[in-house]
Every structure is written in structure tokens, then in C-alpha cells.
Amino acid sequence: MKFMGKVRLRVSINERYSIVSRLVSGLGVATVCEGALCPNIFECWGGGVATFMIMGDICTRGCRFCYVRKGKPQPLDPLEPLRVAEAVKVLGLDYVTITSVDRDDLPDGGASHFADTIRAVKSVNRGVKVEVLIPDFQGDLGALKNVVDAGPDVLAHNIETVRRLTPKVRDWRASYDQSLRVLSYAKKFNPRLITKSSILLGFGEGFEEVVEAMRDLRGAGVDILVLSQYLRPSPKHYPLVKMYTLTEYSELEKTAYSLGFSYVVAHPLARTSYKAREAYYAALKAVGVEPPQSHS
Numbered sequence: 001m002k003f004m005g006k007v008r009l010r011v012s013i014n015e016r017y018s019i020v021s022r023l024v025s026g027l028g029v030a031t032v033c034e035g036a037l038c039p040n041i042f043e044c045w046g047g048g049v050a051t052f053m054i055m056g057d058i059c060t061r062g063c064r065f066c067y068v069r070k071g072k073p074q075p076l077d078p079l080e081p082l083r084v085a086e087a088v089k090v091l092g093l094d095y096v097t098i099t100s101v102d103r104d105d106l107p108d109g110g111a112s113h114f115a116d117t118i119r120a121v122k123s124v125n126r127g128v129k130v131e132v133l134i135p136d137f138q139g140d141l142g143a144l145k146n147v148v149d150a151g152p153d154v155l156a157h158n159i160e161t162v163r164r165l166t167p168k169v170r171d172w173r174a175s176y177d178q179s180l181r182v183l184s185y186a187k188k189f190n191p192r193l194i195t196k197s198s199i200l201l202g203f204g205e206g207f208e209e210v211v212e213a214m215r216d217l218r219g220a221g222v223d224i225l226v227l228s229q230y231l232r233p234s235p236k237h238y239p240l241v242k243m244y245t246l247t248e249y250s251e252l253e254k255t256a257y258s259l260g261f262s263y264v265v266a267h268p269l270a271r272t273s274y275k276a277r278e279a280y281y282a283a284l285k286a287v288g289v290e291p292p293q294s295h296s
Contacts, residue, residue, distance in 0.1 A: 051097040051133075051273040052084050054117055055110050059101035061171035064238040065160070065200065065230060068101055076106070081117040085124035095277040096121060099133035104173060109135060111143035115150035122151065129153045131196075131276050139178045141185055148189040154224070154280050155186045156196035156272055159217065162209040169203055169238055180220045187221035194223050194262075194283045198272040202230035204241035211255055218259045223283045225261045227252055229268035244268065262286035 058073040059066070077083075088096050098117055103110040111134075118130050131154035137143040148155065159179045161169045166176040183195055197217050199210065210227075217225060227249065232240040246268075253266035262283040265275050284290075 050091065050093070051099055051276075052087065053099055053101070054080055054084065055100045055103050055113055057101065060104040061102040061173060063160070063171045063174070064169055065203070065233075067233040067237075073101065073103060073105060076110070076113055081113070081120035082124075084117050085120040088121050088125050088128060093125075093128065095129045095131070095280070096125075097131040097133060097273040097276050099273070100135065102135045102171075102173075104138060108143040108146065109137035109140060111137055111140070111146045114147045118147070118150040118152050129277070129280060131156060131273070131280065133157070133272050134182075136174060136178050136182050138173065139181060144182060144185055145189050148186055148193060152193070154194045154196055154276070154283075156198070156224075157182050157186075158198040158272060159213060160198070160200055161203050162199070162205040162213045163216075164209060165203050165205055180216055183217070183222055184220040194280060195221060196224035196226070196272065196279070197222050198226035198228065200228055200230040201244050202240050202242050203238060207252075210252060214252075214256050214259055214261075218261065223262045223286070224279045225256050225264050226270050226272050226274070227256070227264070227266040228270040228274075 055076060056073045057069060058071045059068045060070075060073060062070050084098065098114070098121070100110060100114065106113075114132060114134060118132065121128060121130055130152050132147065132152045133156040134144075134147060136157065157179060159176060160166070160174075163176045166174070179197075183197060186193060186195055199213055201210065214225065229244060230238075230240060232238065249266040249268065253264050256264040256266070263279040263286070265279060267274075
């Protein structure tokens with residue numbers, strides 16, 4: 001395994017981070033910021049931005065790269081959508097990201113719960129923009145349409161890795177083509193919907209394989225691309241094969257823009273929801289929609 005270059009994370013626990021941390025804890029809502037050990041938690045919470053994780057913190061799938069707990073989840077909390085909506089209001093957010101664990105135990109994979117949460121957030125918080133990072137719902141297009149019809153402003157779904165490595169890295173119920181189909185049909189259900197996906201780097205993929213994956217995502221109509229470094233959570237997880245240099249990220253970013261993506265986040269510590277608000281407004285401008293003058 002070859003390591004090249006250094007990536008330093010500056011941690012600043014400011015007053016805003018402390019306030020958000022206390023509020024999130026007191027409101028009884030979960031964030032992926034904590035559950036997935038996101039390296040950007042201090043920057044995002046320090047800026048008053050959080051990504052909420054609904055439907056519990058136990059995933060029904062066993063992807064080999066993911067830190068989220070696996071096992072048998074608890075029943076859904078019917079009051080969770082309203083609690084998330086109230087949390088967004090208390091935190092004063094104008095842009096919110098909502099994600100979840102995989103819930104293959106539910107008939108629709110949790111799509112109706114996603115839809116309820118989107119509607120609750122928008123009902124309680126007029127003008128707020130909602131991004132959702134969804135599972136594949138086992139390819140159920142009816143479940144996907146239910147989420148799209150609820151009116152999210154951005155719909156994200158991650159292919160995670162290149163085609164060749166998908167069976168090794170992701171759970172057996174996930175597939176490369178199924179993820180592309182989810183993204184493609186989200187656009188068909190609502191052509192004005194901004195879509196997004198993420199590729200983790202470092203599993204042993206080749207440069208051309210990454211480019212092929214980017215082409216496939218553009219073919220599915222994806223607007224926003226996130227490229228980030230896989231960081232092995234523990235010795236039990238998938239081995240880390242390579243640490244990419246900042247120069248390599250820059251090269252991949254240029255290639256992605258040349259393929260037609262509206263916005264690209266390419267950095268070792270980037271995650272799907274990182275710079276989400278900036279990416280959304282940039283994607284709007286790319287399709288000729290002028291974003292609001294202020295969205296801090």
C-alpha cells in the first residue's frame with residue numbers, strides 16, 4: 001500500500017458547534033455526522049449545517065466499507081418526521097440534508113418515511129431546501145417515485161465504487177446497475193430535480209475505471225459528483241489499497257467537469273453532504289436558474 005502526500009484536518013470547536021451539538025442531543029434526532037464518523041463534523045456543525053439520519057442507526061446491509069452498525073433495526077418512529085422538522089427550525093437551517101440506513105426489512109424500504117419527513121420539513125420551515133441521500137429501495141421504482149413526488153430539491157444516491165469492485169465492497173443486495181437505474185429514473189420522474197452521487201477512492205480501482213464510472217453517472221443524468229478518499233474504519237473493514245494525492249484529485253476533478261457535471265467536490269475528506277448547499281446553487285446556475293442572493 002502506497003501513501004503519498006498528507007491531508008491535514010484543522011479542528012476548531014467553536015461556539016456554534018457546541019450549540020448545534022447540544023440542540024441535536026436535546027431534540028432526540030440522529031445525525032450521520034456522528035454515526036458515520038464524518039471528518040467534517042466540526043466544520044459543518046461550526047457553520048450551522050447538519051445531516052440528519054432517519055429510520056434508526058442500525059443498517060440491514062453489510063457493506064464492507066461502512067462504519068454504521070449492522071443488525072436488526074427497531075420499528076419506525078411515526079413522530080420522527082415532525083421531530084426532524086422541528087430540529088431544522090430550532091437550528092435555523094435554510095438547507096438540510098436527510099439520509100438513512102438501509103431498511104430492507106420495510107415493504108417500501110422506508111420510502112414513505114422519507115416522503116413524510118420531506119413534507120414535514122417543508123411544511124414547518126417555509127423556503128427551506130431539502131436534499132435527500134437515499135438507499136436504492138431494492139430497485140423499487142414505485143418507492144423511488146414516492147420520494148421524488150414529495151418534492152426534494154436534491155436527490156442523492158451513491159454508487160460508492162467502480163463496477164468491478166462493487167460486488168467486493170458493497171452488500172450483495174446492492175448493484176452498480178441498480179444504483180444507476182435509481183438515479184436515472186429519479187430524473188425521469190422529475191427532469192428538473194438535481195441529482196447527485198459519490199465515489200469513494202482507494203479500494204484498488206484504476207484511473208480509467210473511475211472515469212468510466214463518472215461517464216456512467218453522467219449518462220444517468222447526474223448533476224453533482226463527489227469524489228473522496230476511503231478511510232478504513234477498522235481492521236475488520238475492506239482494506240485500504242491507496243491514498244490519492246491532491247494532484248490526482250485535481251486531475252479527476254478536471255476530467256469530471258469535462259464530462260459535463262455541474263459541480264464537482266473532489267477532496268480526500270469530502271463526503272456526499274459536504275458543501276451540499278454550495279453544490280446545489282451551482283447546479284441551479286448551470287441550468288440557468290439564478291439562486292437567491294443570500295443563503296448563509
